[in-house]
Amino acid sequence: MTASVSMPAGGVQVGSYGDYAQAQQAVDFLSDNQFPVENVQIVGTDLRSVEQVVGRLTYARAAGAGAASGAWFGLFVGLLLGIFAPDGSSWISSVLTGLVIGLVFGALFGLAGFAATRGRRDFATTGQKIVAGRYDVLCNPQVAEQAREHLARLSLRY
Incomplete structure (x- = not known):
């Protein structure tokens, strides 16, 4: 006998819920009533991918996002190089130089990446x-x- 998505090998459905929190509550109720929960599975069906659009991407936004990530990387490199600086002023200049260079290159790479999509995304x-x-x-x-008996008692509570 082969297993299917809705009934894995040896499993029978004892409850069906609209969201994960309800299914988790059902299994928790079984556990609270000393049911051997190692015999239980929660299986999500009818899967879909959800991606939330947050806004339009423009050259300015692409440059800004690239500059921000580049600045973080530049700051990291500047701090690493600053460790080997002979005095305090050299340390500050290493950090600031790394930050500015990272910011500029990040903005350029952000613009190049956005331009490469040619408006497709x-x-x-x-x-x-x-x-x-x-x-x-x-x-x-x-x-x-x-x-099923335990879960029937749970459904009577609500």
Whole structure:
């Protein structure tokens, strides 16, 4: 017998929930009632990728983002070089020089990277995340009925 996405090897569905917090609450309830939770799985189904668009990306924004990341790298390099400076004024000039050079090169690389896309992606987004449409609580068949009884009591509470 082969396993499918909705029923992994040996698991039967004992509950289905709209979000992960509800599925987690169900498993926590089973654990609180001394149920052997090592027999339980939470499986997300109907997966989709979500990426939030936060704004339009322009040459100025690309240069600014590149300058910011370049400044951090330049500051790091300047601090490392400043360790070997013979006196305090040399240390400060090493840090500032690294910061300015990092800022300039970061801005240039940010502009070059944005120009290379030729307008195919002129918007900024937050990171992608995978979201499930439903979360099923699955259990070993030997203890599935016991799990259903516990979860029925949980559903009566709400």
